[in-house]
Amino acid sequence: MTSASQSVVPNSVTGDVTVWVQVLVDSPGAQGLYTYSVPDNCVVRSGDILTVPFGTQLVGGIALQLCDVLPNDLDPSQIKPIDAVMRSAFFPPVYWALLERVATYYYTPLMQVVRAALPPRLLAKSQRRVRLLSADLPDAAQLAELLSPMGLKLLQILQNSKTGDYAWQFLQRQKIKGLAKTVRELTKVGLVETFFEPPQGIRPKLQQAVTMLQSSPAQLTDRQSEVFELLRRRGGEMWLTELLHVSHASSAVVKALANKGCVTIAPQEVLRSEQYEVAGDQAKLLTLDQQAALATITGLSGNAEVLLHGVTGSGKTEVYLQAIAPLLAQGQSALVLVPEIGLTPQLTDRFRARFGDRVCVYHSALSDGERYDTWRKMLMGQPQVVIGTRSAVFAPLPNLGLIVLDEEHDSSFKQDQPAPCYHARMVAQWRSELENCPLILGSATPALESWQHIRTAPVPQRHYLSLPERVGGRAMPPVKVVDMRQELIGGNRSMFSRRLQSAIRELQATGKQGILFIHRRGYSTHVSCRSCGFVMECPHCDVSLSHHQTHPDAMSILRCHYCGYTQAQPSRCPSCDSTYLKHFGSGTQKVIQELKRLFPELRMLRFDSDTTRTKGAHRALLNQFAKGEADLLIGTQMLTKGIDLPQVTLVGIVSADGVLHLQDFRASERAFQTLLQVAGRAGRGDEPGQVILQTYTPEHPVVEAVVRQNYAEFVTAELGLRELLDYPPYGRLILLRLSSPEAEAVEKGAEKVASVLAADPAAQYEILGPAPAAITRVARRYRWQIMLKFPLDVALQIPSIERLRSVSGSLVSLSIDVDPMTIL
Numbered sequence: 001m002t003s004a005s006q007s008v009v010p011n012s013v014t015g016d017v018t019v020w021v022q023v024l025v026d027s028p029g030a031q032g033l034y035t036y037s038v039p040d041n042c043v044v045r046s047g048d049i050l051t052v053p054f055g056t057q058l059v060g061g062i063a064l065q066l067c068d069v070l071p072n073d074l075d076p077s078q079i080k081p082i083d084a085v086m087r088s089a090f091f092p093p094v095y096w097a098l099l100e101r102v103a104t105y106y107y108t109p110l111m112q113v114v115r116a117a118l119p120p121r122l123l124a125k126s127q128r129r130v131r132l133l134s135a136d137l138p139d140a141a142q143l144a145e146l147l148s149p150m151g152l153k154l155l156q157i158l159q160n161s162k163t164g165d166y167a168w169q170f171l172q173r174q175k176i177k178g179l180a181k182t183v184r185e186l187t188k189v190g191l192v193e194t195f196f197e198p199p200q201g202i203r204p205k206l207q208q209a210v211t212m213l214q215s216s217p218a219q220l221t222d223r224q225s226e227v228f229e230l231l232r233r234r235g236g237e238m239w240l241t242e243l244l245h246v247s248h249a250s251s252a253v254v255k256a257l258a259n260k261g262c263v264t265i266a267p268q269e270v271l272r273s274e275q276y277e278v279a280g281d282q283a284k285l286l287t288l289d290q291q292a293a294l295a296t297i298t299g300l301s302g303n304a305e306v307l308l309h310g311v312t313g314s315g316k317t318e319v320y321l322q323a324i325a326p327l328l329a330q331g332q333s334a335l336v337l338v339p340e341i342g343l344t345p346q347l348t349d350r351f352r353a354r355f356g357d358r359v360c361v362y363h364s365a366l367s368d369g370e371r372y373d374t375w376r377k378m379l380m381g382q383p384q385v386v387i388g389t390r391s392a393v394f395a396p397l398p399n400l401g402l403i404v405l406d407e408e409h410d411s412s413f414k415q416d417q418p419a420p421c422y423h424a425r426m427v428a429q430w431r432s433e434l435e436n437c438p439l440i441l442g443s444a445t446p447a448l449e450s451w452q453h454i455r456t457a458p459v460p461q462r463h464y465l466s467l468p469e470r471v472g473g474r475a476m477p478p479v480k481v482v483d484m485r486q487e488l489i490g491g492n493r494s495m496f497s498r499r500l501q502s503a504i505r506e507l508q509a510t511g512k513q514g515i516l517f518i519h520r521r522g523y524s525t526h527v528s529c530r531s532c533g534f535v536m537e538c539p540h541c542d543v544s545l546s547h548h549q550t551h552p553d554a555m556s557i558l559r560c561h562y563c564g565y566t567q568a569q570p571s572r573c574p575s576c577d578s579t580y581l582k583h584f585g586s587g588t589q590k591v592i593q594e595l596k597r598l599f600p601e602l603r604m605l606r607f608d609s610d611t612t613r614t615k616g617a618h619r620a621l622l623n624q625f626a627k628g629e630a631d632l633l634i635g636t637q638m639l640t641k642g643i644d645l646p647q648v649t650l651v652g653i654v655s656a657d658g659v660l661h662l663q664d665f666r667a668s669e670r671a672f673q674t675l676l677q678v679a680g681r682a683g684r685g686d687e688p689g690q691v692i693l694q695t696y697t698p699e700h701p702v703v704e705a706v707v708r709q710n711y712a713e714f715v716t717a718e719l720g721l722r723e724l725l726d727y728p729p730y731g732r733l734i735l736l737r738l739s740s741p742e743a744e745a746v747e748k749g750a751e752k753v754a755s756v757l758a759a760d761p762a763a764q765y766e767i768l769g770p771a772p773a774a775i776t777r778v779a780r781r782y783r784w785q786i787m788l789k790f791p792l793d794v795a796l797q798i799p800s801i802e803r804l805r806s807v808s809g810s811l812v813s814l815s816i817d818v819d820p821m822t823i824l
């Protein structure tokens with residue numbers, strides 16, 4: 001594939017030079033680019049959305065590249081013309097350059113990247129229609145002279161349409177010879193145009209609107225002038241339903257106004273978006289550290305990268321807000337990326353309070369219709385702030401002035417599957433280069449990669465900015481470690497230490513609130529037989545089943561967190577028939593049951609992916625908690641981030657061990673980040689906070705680092721270990737994942753792929769594996785992997801994927817993960 005960035009050449013058809021266009025075709029059968037010719041009367045630019053003939057169909061496509069020489073293996077007589085230009089200059093050229101870069105770096109076909117970037121079904125099922133442009137046609141004699149017989153026939157058909165338009169497929173059935181040519185003929189003389197109708201379900205939503213036409217019409221009835229007056233006071237335009245509702249008038253009254261020529265009633269596009277209501281808010285007086293950071297950021301011009309390293313509660317968000325405000329005033333837009341939807345409500349509220357409806361939210365939990373509308377709003381080019389998760393890094397914002405990645409260390413910025421397995425931080429770096437705008441990476445616990453990237457290379461465009469203290473001189477909450485082995489020795493068999501219990505009791509007494517962090521959702525992590533040791537496992541995956549039980553009398557359910565398999569818990573051990581099945585480990589549900597037993601009065605809210613599945617559930621739960629409707633918020637990973645509630649004085653970590661003992665070279669880094677983030681939720685208001693961290697391994701270096709809350713110290717030690725092993729950020733990785741329903745096929749396939757990799761003369765990598773994945777079977781597929789370790793500063797070059805796929809065998813699927821984050 002060739003680069004689209006060099007191809008902003010408008011089609012200048014002069015003389016007999018034929019112009020060819022290379023098109024990215026949106027059809028499941030399409031691979032790579034296809035060449036079409038551009039008909040004489042047609043102007044194509046790269047970035048246009050086209051329809052092209054493909055096989056027996058007409059499909060959507062995107063013009064990537066224009067050329068005036070045909071690749072020499074192609075026969076000009078075999079090349080078909082494009083059918084029509086549906087939308088001109090839909091995408092700016094730098095946008096294409098970005099998508100191409102993603103495709104190349106992540107070894108993914110460009111069309112797949114396009115699909116990841118575009119809202120769903122934008123091209124896929126769009127329907128092409130033809131419409132009459134004007135009702136006043138020239139007279140019959142003139143038309144007969146102007147048009148071919150087929151042209152006349154088409155015109156007649158369209159005139160018979162009530163709406164003046166017909167679907168292409170309908171017209172094809174009307175026996176018009178050379179429909180495409182005929183439509184072009186009519187287009188050329190300005191009688192018709194073709195357009196894309198968005199797919200069903202995501203077409204623009206229309207609603208009747210009433211618009212005032214005169215300022216003070218005479219001769220109205222009392223009722224009519226009342227309604228008219230109301231409309232005028234509301235700015236002269238209202239939705240019909242709203243006007244009827246507010247004025248208590250009947251639609252006959254409004255119709256009468258329309259008949260008298262005072263108003264029009266016409267359908268208008270409603271842009272669907274999440275409903276919200278927030279009070280306005282003003283810029284805060286910055287602390288000295290914030291001021292210094294903001295001064296650097298606003299002083300940047302063009303491409304630059306900033307690491308904003310601010311401890312939890314140091315006011316990073318306020319810096320983003322004040323950095324964005326002047327951009328909007330200058331007509332530029334900003335993109336703010338956040339890791340998870342769970343923490344967007346509070347953040348989006350803050351942005352909306354400051355910038356009102358110039359804020360758009362874009363994430364995968366929106367309905368297709370909402371996503372489509374948000375896209376349209378973005379493309380309209382008004383200065384705006386888009387807040388979104390990972391995929392919003394592709395938001396087509398014209399005139400981008402700044403990109404912010406909040407909580408940049410978070411692993412949910414990386415897409416694990418499907419391809420492209422991109423990291424939004426990487427894509428944001430490219431985008432800021434291509435758009436020539438600054439990028440801010442914000443975190444209390446920066447990723448080692450980001451820290452190393454900014455700190456080591458003394459490049460003028462990279463800035464390290466620090467906010468070492470909390471706003472308002474608030475203290476960081478002290479972290480108290482409780483050794484759970486000592487508790488056991490002291491006779492406490494509960495999962496709550498005496499210290500945590502008394503802290504919870506104190507919460508209740510003083511009316512404060514607390515957050516309890518548990519590593520796992522569900523009830524317990526696994527179920528096994530005390531008599532024979534049998535562990536209940538998923539029949540489709542090599543993992544143990546988790547036990548779920550919503551309340552003590554509810555049925556016990558076993559669930560696989562990898563494939564969703566669910567079964568009732570048997571009453572006897574399937575292996576030895578004993579009745580001694582026991583639950584091990586504690587999930588959110590078990591913690592809640594235990595707390596209910598210890599503190600019958602305690603009001604609790606559970607916040608994990610089980611309770612936040614429905615739309616708006618995050619916001620509802622957080623609102624309830626913020627309003628003081630519960631004493632304790634109990635949840636998983638999700639509540640480590642972003643929650644900013646001044647009344648929270650206690651954070652309890654029920655067991656740090658689950659986070660500490662993961663088997664991956666990033667385990668320590670992740671554990672440190674998670675624990676420090678969750679600790680940071682305490683003491684953000686006027687009352688000081690405290691953190692109680694329970695563990696069986698208090699001497700673990702990560703626990704010690706969390707107690708000292710010293711990022712730099714932790715990072716220095718951790719970087720030393722990484723350097724010894726050439727792991728990132730001292731080397732780079734590509735993970736090849738193979739899977740198959742056949743155990744033997746995947747093992748053989750992995751070995752063959754590894755031997756091709758080893759035989760590559762250009763190889764600059766070290767091969768680790770092939771080896772079975774840590775979880776060797778998921779959803780009935782056996783999994784193997786091969787890790788390639790590259791030194792820094794060499795290109796991540798591997799043999800072609802087609803080659804690797806061809807040797808891996810037909811039963812095996814192979815995917816490539818560049819810079820993998822999870823290696824399970």
Ligand SMILES: Nc1ncnc2c1ncn2[C@@H]1O[C@H](COP(=O)(O)OP(=O)(O)OP(=O)(O)O)[C@@H](O)[C@H]1O
Pocket residue numbers: 284285286287290310311312313314315316317318443444471641642643644680
């Ligand atoms: N200059 C300021 N004056 C007064 N209050 C401020 C100021 N800056 C921020 N705040 C408030 O301090 C609180 C913490 O700020 P913010 O949430 O932005 O911190 P943060 O650094 O993003 O924290 P975290 O990383 O923990 O999410 C917020 O309630 C915010 O409104």
Ligand SMILES: [Zn+2]
Pocket residue numbers: 529530531532533534573574575576577578
């Ligand atoms: Zn048993």
Ligand SMILES: [Zn+2]
Pocket residue numbers: 538539540541560561562563564565778779
């Ligand atoms: Zn399973």
